Amino acid sequence: MSLAPLPIDAHLPAILEALRTRGRLVLGAEPGAGKTTRVPRALLDAGLLDAGECWVLEPRRLAARLAAGRVADELGEPLGGTVGYAVRFEQKASRRTRIRFVTEGLLLRRLQDDPQLRGISAVLLDEFHERHLQTDLAIALLRRLQAGPRPDLRLAVMSATLDAEPVAAYLDAPILTCPGRPYPIEIRHAPRPTQAPLEDQVAAAVDRLHQEGLDGHILVFLPGAAEIRRALRACEPIAQRHGLRLLPLHGSLSPEAQQAAVAPSSQPKVILSTNVAESSVTLEGVAAVVDSGLGREAFHSPWSGLPGLRTVRISQARCVQRAGRAGRTGPGRCERLFTQPEFHARPAFDAPELQRTDLAEPLLALADLGLDGRALAWFEAPPPEALAGGETLLERLGALDAAGAITPLGRRMARLPLHPRLARLVIAGQDAGIPHLARLAAVLLETGDLGARQDLGPRPGSPGHALDSDLLARLDQFTDRHGADPAALRQARLAFQALGGGPLEADEDALLKALLAAYPDRVAKVGGQGTCSLAGGGGARLGPACRVRRAEWILALEAEGQGAQAVVQAASRIEPDWLLDAFPDAIRETEVLAFNASAGRVDLQSCLWFQDLPLLESRRPAPPGHPGASELLAQAAPVPDTLDPLLARIAFLRGVRPDLGIPEDDALRRALMVQACSGLASLRELGGTDWTQVARQALGGEAARLLETWAPETVQLGKRKVRVHYDGAQPWLESRLQDFAGLKAGPRVAGGAVPVVLHLLAPNHRAVQVTTDLAGFWQRAYKELRPALSRRYPKHAWPEVPDR
Incomplete structure (x- = not known):
């Protein structure tokens, strides 16, 4: 049939010559020039396809369908004959098809099935300027293939708004430009x-x-x-x-x-x-x-x-x-x-x-092809952190081993036209005996909500408003269609059928466990007020749209925001036992000592952890002598007030004998408490402690011996032992005046170097004299005080010369 002329027609001979002699071309053609429909047909008419196909990569399904339809009409043939198309979930092509318009992801699938693209003679990357992820991956793989086993493969990059120089340099390709048919x-x-x-x-x-x-x-x-x-x-x-x-x-x-x-x-x-x-x-x-x-x-x-x-x-x-x-x-x-x-x-x-996007899916595809995403000669290299993030996720999903090589599980995942996370879900469902339910779950996680459902009432069979998984609400929408948007529902059904479809199994618990395999990095423990602690660190909170409200452990499937502002919009219940079964290598057990303030004792606290989240906890009293128990008890135990006099004695000894190396007050208290708590695990056991003996043990050596002789707790006054106080500027004691009768001098401490200040008490226990000169008191003050004391306390003897 006669074709309406288009601006590209005059340039077709040059385009064909470049592809015939160089095998590659960068074509800049303005909008309306006709490049999409005329160039692939020109290749066919010129015999440059060598009995193979010409694949035209389009960024969108609609563009692929429309372009295929236009070229088929110009040939006067129905779609699916010489000209066909293939897009996700749909295709019209046959064994006779020589020109096939496809969306970009299908080329990657074809490369995984046949790395040499046998049966394909030419690939045209249309609208390259849009630079979808699959476009960048396609040009890198096609360039590599053309430089290796397929030098006969013809490759053209076409765009209306393309900076042609960089891509031409990357491909070592000539540049041709064609004006469009612009109107004002x-x-x-x-x-x-x-x-x-x-x-x-x-x-x-x-x-x-x-x-x-x-x-x-x-x-x-x-x-x-x-x-x-x-x-x-x-x-x-x-x-x-x-x-x-x-x-x-x-x-x-x-x-x-x-x-x-x-x-x-x-x-x-x-x-x-x-x-x-x-x-x-x-x-x-x-x-x-x-x-x-x-x-x-x-x-x-x-x-x-x-x-x-x-x-x-x-x-x-x-x-x-x-x-x-x-x-x-x-x-x-x-x-x-x-x-x-x-x-x-x-x-x-x-x-x-x-x-700006996740690289896990292309990295898995490259690994399946035996290629390293870091070593691939990209047109523009992706950010290193994006490569590292994709590799980390693939390792967590079990698709790559620690060395970065694809695993048998990874090969199974790579065969599925899904993001690796969803592919992992499907495989976990297959292994659990719920293949159809898992495939539908993957579809619904990819498509999201099926519509603005207003019915947020309780799900049949669930208590109140709570669900075990927000995904179950989407499953209900899919099966009963209530509240679902027809277009979204249609897309979900097409996707489900493309994955194999099938009757849904009824084992919802198996589905929840399969989700755990796909979201191992999104485990969270729910606390008060809907706060969530995430495995690996960080936090979030349950949003109003999330209906999983009664689970202590969840998978956070979808969230908005970052860091502490993250809001979980969709979640799924998990049980701690599932983590033990699914990730034994991520489980660790710890035993720590903790002071139980309410019981006044040291407990031995055992805990099973999933990463940094506690799974199972138990505590029991620490056995006597358990390493570390006495130190922890000493930290928690208060220093009793009754210890103050002993501490004052030791402080006095430190003052007069600095050479003994006695610790300062805070360190001294710590040393005494550690010594007292040695071998103990509860405050009750401290009740009968002999603190003087503890002090001797804590001080040790010369300091322990001198504590009793240089800073004695008591001194002998005749038949009475009297306590010496060390809480003043100088040691002192107090006793009745008669107790000092017959003594010409008061006691001395610090090896006799320091006299004890004497508080001489009247019968009413009030001091009538404070002195260190007892002999002088008897000679002077006593004589002056005696008459008044005799009158005030006549029942007591007040001899002129007190003696024993």
């Missing part, structure tokens, strides 16, 4: 920032364009399906007023619904699309673009490690590309729902996904 585009920005809901901004822009007499379709770019649904509702009155047809376009729709959005139509359409319509195939009749400036960006959750999507402000390059969709077939207009200063504040280009 009038771009208008929002005059000022607004807080109006996004869907209202879209409706106002659509209404304004048609009031100004727009002739043609409007393509609206929104970040996701939820925003599209809200915008559809907001645009309904405007569509009725202007006779417009409203159509959604996103990856979760059925192929039939997607085809309805892109098919030619005489009725003006408003196509509300995600970024699936940004590139690859021209949508006929689009006269205007409404750009929200927002898009979904792939990222990996630092928590689960699973890939996800988040809403971001897109780069200037993508804004320009979106605007260009309005100028493919005629002059167009672009309404940007953001201001011009905001446009200039955006980054020029998007960061490659390789620089």
